[in-house]
Structure formats: C-alpha cells, structure tokens
Amino acid sequence: MSLSLGVIGLGRMAQVILHSLFEVGEYVPEEVIGIVGQSRSIQKVLTQFPKGISVVDSNNPMAENVWDAPVKILAVKPQQLNEIKEKVSSKVQFSKDRPLLISVLAGVKLKRLQDLFPSHVCVRAVPNTPALVRAGVTGLSWGEAVSTEQKLLVEKMFQPISKVFDLPEVYLDAFLALTSSGPAYLALIAEALADGAVAAGLPRHLAHQLTYLTFEGTALLLKQKELHPGELKDMVASPAGTTIRALRHLEKEGVRSAMLEAVVLAAQKSREMG
Numbered sequence: 001m002s003l004s005l006g007v008i009g010l011g012r013m014a015q016v017i018l019h020s021l022f023e024v025g026e027y028v029p030e031e032v033i034g035i036v037g038q039s040r041s042i043q044k045v046l047t048q049f050p051k052g053i054s055v056v057d058s059n060n061p062m063a064e065n066v067w068d069a070p071v072k073i074l075a076v077k078p079q080q081l082n083e084i085k086e087k088v089s090s091k092v093q094f095s096k097d098r099p100l101l102i103s104v105l106a107g108v109k110l111k112r113l114q115d116l117f118p119s120h121v122c123v124r125a126v127p128n129t130p131a132l133v134r135a136g137v138t139g140l141s142w143g144e145a146v147s148t149e150q151k152l153l154v155e156k157m158f159q160p161i162s163k164v165f166d167l168p169e170v171y172l173d174a175f176l177a178l179t180s181s182g183p184a185y186l187a188l189i190a191e192a193l194a195d196g197a198v199a200a201g202l203p204r205h206l207a208h209q210l211t212y213l214t215f216e217g218t219a220l221l222l223k224q225k226e227l228h229p230g231e232l233k234d235m236v237a238s239p240a241g242t243t244i245r246a247l248r249h250l251e252k253e254g255v256r257s258a259m260l261e262a263v264v265l266a267a268q269k270s271r272e273m274g
Helices: 012-023 039-046 061-068 078-083 110-116 129-133 148-158 169-180 182-199 204-224 229-236 242-252 255-273
Strands: 005-008 032-036 054-057 071-074 100-103 121-126 136-142 162-166
Touching: 005 012, 005 061, 012 032, 012 129, 012 148, 032 039, 032 061, 039 054, 054 061, 100 148, 110 121, 121 148, 121 169, 129 136, 136 148, 136 169, 148 162, 169 182, 169 255, 182 204, 182 255, 204 229, 242 255
Parallel strands: 005 032, 005 071, 032 054, 071 100, 100 121, 136 162
Antiparallel strands: 121 136
C-alpha cells in the first residue's frame, strides 16, 4: 500500500492530529509513516496507535520514505528545522498538485518553509492544547499555489479537534500568543485562584473543582450572552461589595497590565523565532 501521509515529529500535538484522522477514517495506519528523533521513542509511540502505522527514527534510511507521501505534517521543534533536509525526488508526481507540507512550527514563516521545501506547497497551522479534548482552535495560513482540494483536506484535518480560522499570516503571531500560550496563562490563574480559596478555608480538592467550574461557566456566559468582559465584570461587582474590593486590589497590583503584556511578549517571541 502506498503512503498517503508522512508525519515528521510525533510529539503530543502530532499524535492528537493523527488519532483524530484515524478515528474519522481519513487515513488508515498502513498508509502513514511517522518520524521520531530517537530510536528509543519508537516503541512508546507505537503503543499509542493502531497496528499498521510505520514509525522510524530520523537516522533510519526508511525515514526518507516520508518524502514520498503527498501530504506531510511537519511537527518538530522550530530549532530543529535546519537539520531537516528535503530528500524527496522531483520525479515523484502524485497529481497535478505539488505535495503538501503542513507546518505546526511556532513562528516559522511560510516564506522560510517555501525556501526550504521548494517542491512543496506549504501551509502554516497554529493549533492549541485544548485540541487534546477536541475543544481547540486552529489558525491556518496558506502558501502560494495551495489548491482548493488541498485547503479542504487541511481544514478537515483540524475540524474534528478544533474550530478552524483562515487567517492572513500576519495575524498568526498574535493568534499564537493568545490561543496557544493562553492555556498556560489561564492555568496559572486557575492555580492561583485555587490557592486563594485554600487560604480562605476551602479544602484543596473542592477549591480546584470550583475553580474549573467557574472558568467553564464564565466562558459559556460570555459566549452565549455575547457579553463584553467589562459588562460581566460590572454585573458581578456590586457597590461596596466583595468583588469590587478584590478587583481594586487586582488593579493596584497591575494584573490587567501584566496579562496584556504577556500576550504582546509572546507574540514578539514568535516573530523572533521566525
């Protein structure tokens, strides 16, 4: 059976994408080859997938077969990109469309991808960690010459695990800073809120449970009622009450400014990585 999909780098996000593709029947394991950095990782990765998928380390001569697939997912760390050499032969022709390379590398621009992989058409995808529970968001930006069929294929890859946004590439650094880094910001806040509840007298397990439910309910309220965050804040903060006292302290400590700057700095770092 010929290869249909090659995955270069099999970290957590690549595994989530592959699991979803197998579950919805877009690909069968026998048509997929995955490349890992170290041979010791192979067995662990194989246990995560159905039988039939090929997984080899990057030093194995079979790793070159990944370039025979018409679709590749590039999921290595950005600093490893220069180590990856295109070994696909120009004689391989799959259709009138050039082979497709989907990069999930943070900050790496389409121009650089196209310069490194000139025989391919390239796509940038920016998914986030909630894709692990099929509640993610993914930003997509398209390189030149991507066909309509290839666009549909890429969108179908990410739709089962995330809401998909087609965006100009110039937006992707800010998109990453908000959506890809955002879960870490929120996890930090959740941890702090739960610690505060423990300090105020709640048992630890209950503090965590209530924190998660508060996050979930607040997000749903903002979304379903189409509220501006300031509107919800004002709904909760009654005159001379508990909430306005707490908000006054947060403003005094610069929490709003710190969160704003965190997103800006993450976007700046993404641009630097590119």
